[in-house]
Amino acid sequence: MVYQYVLGGVLVSLLGSVFFMIINSTLSGKKKAEDVSEDVNGNGFVRTQPANGGCLPEIEKSTDVVIVGAGVAGAALAYTLGKEGRRVHVIERDLSEPDRIVGELLQPGGYLKLIELGLEDCANESIDAQKVFGYALYKNGNDTKLSYPLENYSSDIAGRSFHNGRFIQRMRERVATLPNVTLEQGTVTTLLEEKGIIKGVMYKNKAGEEMRSYAPLTIVCDGCFSNLRRNLCTPKVDSPSCFVGLILENCDLPHANHGHVILGDPSPILFYPISSTEIRCLVDVPGTKVPSVANGDMAKYLKTVVAPQVPPQLLKAFLAAVEKGNIRTMQNKSMPATPLPTPGALLLGDSFNMRHPLTGGGMTVALSDIVLLRDLLRPLTDLTDAPALCEYLESFYTLRKPVSSTINTLAGALYKVFCASPDPARQEMRDACFDYLSLGGICSYGPVSLLSGLNPRPMHLFLHFFAVAVYGVGRLMIPFPTPQRMWLGTRLILVCPLIFPVLSHHQHAC
Numbered sequence: 001m002v003y004q005y006v007l008g009g010v011l012v013s014l015l016g017s018v019f020f021m022i023i024n025s026t027l028s029g030k031k032k033a034e035d036v037s038e039d040v041n042g043n044g045f046v047r048t049q050p051a052n053g054g055c056l057p058e059i060e061k062s063t064d065v066v067i068v069g070a071g072v073a074g075a076a077l078a079y080t081l082g083k084e085g086r087r088v089h090v091i092e093r094d095l096s097e098p099d100r101i102v103g104e105l106l107q108p109g110g111y112l113k114l115i116e117l118g119l120e121d122c123a124n125e126s127i128d129a130q131k132v133f134g135y136a137l138y139k140n141g142n143d144t145k146l147s148y149p150l151e152n153y154s155s156d157i158a159g160r161s162f163h164n165g166r167f168i169q170r171m172r173e174r175v176a177t178l179p180n181v182t183l184e185q186g187t188v189t190t191l192l193e194e195k196g197i198i199k200g201v202m203y204k205n206k207a208g209e210e211m212r213s214y215a216p217l218t219i220v221c222d223g224c225f226s227n228l229r230r231n232l233c234t235p236k237v238d239s240p241s242c243f244v245g246l247i248l249e250n251c252d253l254p255h256a257n258h259g260h261v262i263l264g265d266p267s268p269i270l271f272y273p274i275s276s277t278e279i280r281c282l283v284d285v286p287g288t289k290v291p292s293v294a295n296g297d298m299a300k301y302l303k304t305v306v307a308p309q310v311p312p313q314l315l316k317a318f319l320a321a322v323e324k325g326n327i328r329t330m331q332n333k334s335m336p337a338t339p340l341p342t343p344g345a346l347l348l349g350d351s352f353n354m355r356h357p358l359t360g361g362g363m364t365v366a367l368s369d370i371v372l373l374r375d376l377l378r379p380l381t382d383l384t385d386a387p388a389l390c391e392y393l394e395s396f397y398t399l400r401k402p403v404s405s406t407i408n409t410l411a412g413a414l415y416k417v418f419c420a421s422p423d424p425a426r427q428e429m430r431d432a433c434f435d436y437l438s439l440g441g442i443c444s445y446g447p448v449s450l451l452s453g454l455n456p457r458p459m460h461l462f463l464h465f466f467a468v469a470v471y472g473v474g475r476l477m478i479p480f481p482t483p484q485r486m487w488l489g490t491r492l493i494l495v496c497p498l499i500f501p502v503l504s505h506h507q508h509a510c
Helices: 002-034 072-083 108-116 164-176 297-309 312-324 362-377 386-399 401-418 424-438 442-451 458-476 483-508
Strands: 065-068 088-092 130-132 134-139 142-147 159-161 181-194 197-205 210-214 217-220 241-249 259-262 269-273 278-286 328-331 345-347
Touching: 065 072, 065 197, 072 088, 072 164, 072 181, 072 362, 108 159, 108 362, 130 269, 134 424, 134 442, 142 424, 142 442, 164 181, 181 210, 197 217, 197 386, 241 297, 241 312, 278 312, 297 312, 362 386, 362 401, 386 401, 401 424, 401 442, 401 458, 424 442, 424 458, 424 483, 442 458, 458 483
Parallel strands: 065 088, 065 217, 088 181, 134 259, 217 345
Antiparallel strands: 130 159, 134 142, 181 197, 197 210, 241 278, 241 328, 259 269, 269 278
């Protein structure tokens, strides 16, 4: 029996070391926070003549920056650069209010960036935005509440959830108030290139006329379906799952002002408020195919597979939403940032970098990138030396990594852990993660501070996932390690390579 005590001692020592590292690094981080010519080349570019020998109408070269797209990233960037005194031309495919089922939850870290940009009033009572103070996690009828660590912030600092379209329209309205920013509806078709330098864009305006707009810097923010990104990065788009979206009415969440995550089978189910009277439900369906909405298969799936897993307080409203029939679907995408630095152009937002939307981190990453880019451009009065500007902005890709890699990695890793699996070891990892978060203290404070964007530290993320694995093995050794438990513990450790490559991959390409 001596080996049991030796093994137990080793596990306790290892777990203690990991917790000491987490607590030590978290406390140090907490202290800091408190101190607070018309030929198309092989790349899809249009090669222009040095002199204006073309016959297409063009916007006069009095623009500093052309921005393609006026979604969350494009609109926020246009307002920010406009306030900095830049002359900006924004070209957006459709200026009517978007109607999407994602981009509805902004983490506290993202809200802090919104304040830095002077756009916090776009996510307030004017669009019926709701404060979010954390998450409630459900598994097999048990639940635990995970609150954001907001003790050191003012009472206004929290997450925000809202209708995505209302948020975007409010930002566009702010953009339209700036005299040095032109906001135009049009479809950008190509980037204009001359001697390896992007000089602007070709687009069709609302009347269908082909136009050109020139500027020293073109920033592409045309979203997850970008048709321009292939020129500026090496896109590796993954489609891990689909979201099925519903809106629940006339009901209250079990935990007010919290996002709710149900660790369902086969994958997570999300609930969060998007107005004072509406709750968004997102049902994750793994893979690229979902049951047909048109023939009723989707409604049947939601009633028979999903409904039994919905918290009782929400079940009636959930079934009513299914009967109402306004069921939306959307393919979830993930894409690491793999830029091809190109003089005269830059990618931003979902056209540049995507992660699974499970953790609601996309807007936080985009807004953080915009603050960083603004600060890098601020001391530059002249943007016309494109090669020098391109070399200067390469630091952007390094400086963005703490925030982007933390949020992107967490999204991918949590999605893998939170999905159900017939593999007992993966199921044990899922159970260990839920129980670890339920311990409270540093075990909940640490991971939630990472998820919220308030503590962008990739090493903390690695330590917490390692601690979950050690915690899971430790549980199996109590009260004593039988051969079956030891084998399951070994397999649980072997499951970690399914998670840790996600950590390594994202930290090198985020």
